Amino acid sequence: MSTLVSATPEQEARRRKSVIWVVSIATVGLVFDGYDLVVYGTVVSTFLRDPSQIGPVTPAVAGALGSYALVGVLVGALLAGSVGDILGRRKVMLVAYAWFSIGMAVTALMSSATPFGLMRFITGLGVGALVATTGAIVSEFAPPGKKNLCNAITYSGVPLGSLLAALLAILLLAGIGWRGMFWIGALPIVTLLPLAFFKMPESPTWLAARGRIDEARAVSERTGVPLAEVPPVGEASARRERVGFAGLFGQEYWLPTVLLGLMSATGLVLVYSLNTWLPELMLRAGFNAKGSLSFLLVLNGGAVVGALIGSRVADRLGPKPVVAACFLIGSAAIALLTASLPLALLLLFVAIAGLGTSGTQTLIYGFVANYYRTTVRGAGVAWCAGFGRLGGVGGPVIGGLLIAAGLSTNSIFYVLAGLSVLGVLLTLLVPRARGPRDLHPTAIEPSRTATSVTSEPGTPRSSR
Template sequence: MTTDSNLDARRHRTVVWVVALATVGLIFDGYDLVVYGTVVSKFLRDASQIGTVTPATAGALGSYALVGVLVGALLAGSVGDILGRRKVMLFSYAWFSFGMGLTAMTTTTTMFGLMRFVTGLGVGALVATTGALVSEYAPKGRKNLCNAITYSGVPLGSLLAAMLAILWLQHVGWRGMFWIGALPFVTLLPLAYFKMPESVAWLVSRGRLDEARAISQQTGVEIPGIMPSAAGGVPPASAGKAGFAGLFVSYLFPTLILGLMSATGLVLVYSLNTWLPELMLRAGFNARGSLSFLLVLNGGAVIGALAGSRVADTFGPKPVVAACFLIGSISISLLTLKVPLGVLLTVVAIVGLGTSGTQTLIYGFVANYYRTNVRGAGVAWCAGFGRLGGVVGPLLGGLLISIGLALDSIFYILAAVGILGVLLTLLVPSARGPRELPSTSIEPSLRAKPGKLASSGIKKS
């Protein structure tokens, strides 16, 4: 009984570390997402910052980071199922930290846009890999919840950016806001190096059984599919081709639909997070008031994603994602009504649930849809191809503002995008076949020698 208790304690501690570190990483992703939206109004009105910035230019600058995210996510999908989750995530923390610091030192629109693209490469690789690692450590029946907690880091980071902009922007300027985004290099990266293990399921799927046993012994996480053969070997946890090759051979239609679904969600996420402060400024609110809407938007996203994930673990993610898209569409339409400020803020919070909150649930949906050896590629596709929607979002907002479209018309167009998301979600077919083999405990004779622990991506504590 004591042994079982110790095993459960180690397993619980490991899951907590993995989810916590992954969440903090995505908090900085969310911060990167919104920090530009908090300073874009300053760029539009003060050419001394990085040069003359028109609404169309501002939309383009907002999209450069998302092009980088797209490229970074797809590159990570190509290597993440081959090199491992841990290596890609550690590299991503370092990369986007440097990118944020270098962005803070730019003086022209050209260099600002270039460094936003460079930063996006690291952010994309991180988003593409995080869901796979968390899904492979999350306990059964809690996978959507663990992914929702993790990906709630994105709206939490967005909320943090809005809050810090309200409190500090006038004191530290836009450069100080970007320097904050470089902090993971000296905080999160060292901690993750010592505390974030490689995925046991991924190691088994690659046939790296000694390392899998070592991490299993250290973390208490069971090895999937431990079924010793006559030769003493263990079959891989996943069959078939790995990475994008396996993804498009075994899951072609659902992968295309999931990519389009993610892209649709990200059109809403990035258009609102980039342009909502400016739209509310044009609606008559002052600078701080307009940033407060961004704060409420992302607060609603966090609460909505966590609540939705509990329902998704019970009824499945597909109907929940479809319902959240519908809620987002309806609530965006309601922004056109003339209502008291308190009611308007409530509606904005519901918009957050139906946009950023929905996107959080989509990542959990995708991470649990695929088998182990294509999971990283599947999440990468969702994050990478989906970022086409992220590229379109800021450009769409800039275009609609540039042509002088009324605020009500802009909101109705975004509401129509939400309806498209509902339809795409309903087209996703049910997942076929097992995503993992059954997990069983490790026999004592199969456990690794202590000396192999350090080479497996987690340090002995």
């Protein structure tokens, strides 16, 4: 049991404002993040059918080009995990906004497949750094009992960005071409980056965990977020020795780390297989170009709505059973896409498949961000985003190879449904989190703010 000193209404108001700013900026960042990664799926049919754009592109080459960005995400996420736990979340996020914006702008200037693929990789480095860092900072600002919800809102930015890419492709692709679509992805450098520079604070929890107590106290006072207690000297030294990936693969966490990484990889195979190839599969099923892009719109719309609903349940029951259930629901929905259904029902099952793929991946990020303690949280989210990108890399490639091998659309959907069942099994094997996820919070100025004393269990319900 730990003792908490309640905050004044003024502090609570500052905290609400800070949480709103952090979650809003982080969400918009991931909207562009999701846009940048999925915009390729909206233009791949153009590349396959028009060699004047970046040269001849076969299905296998298209799958490889789709994977280059995800290889970059893998590398960027793993690098950012250690850097974020050592240098801070805020610095990594600001650099990531600038990096992937410039990368998208340069990609729009490419005229052949090789430099296009290289720039997709370079852009992916910034995308990976952002995905890996966002969950950690949001989790550290989110109030108890709403951590899964805040992470779900934030990571819903990824499918929202995917939805935005599909919608803009329907409305604008014919007029602005694929280059215009990529220029849109460069907008954060003149919009989001300046806003984040002034409004995104560093996490006081992270500052306190790194021993920067004066800075943590100042940020806590400014934002209203409770300052973490300073652990005893011996404990602080031990935790510094286990910071980042060193702690992630220690005795306490190595098994769940492996399982969570495999869960994320499985989820991202599904996410990027569908986001890259669903428009092409629907074209082959007889829908026109705009109709096939509409399925991508519905897929990501279902992911957003499903993740928000699932996160509320996860804050009450814990994320593990909710993630397993969403994987299972997604498997059933993908399998049902093979049936001869009226259009309305087909769209409904595509939306449910969005819940079971991109929506489930959103819940996985929340699960991971609240599973680990503060000093390894950034590395944990980075591992989930980075190692998981092996699945993201494989998704477009697998889809391209299955199409190139001549498999029917129905057979491809059955393969994806089977992968979703694998996700269920991996989720059920993850052991329950043990011990506190954060250092115990206290009010920063007890002499002014103490009005009552309450007790709180050491292990929050949301960490299950």
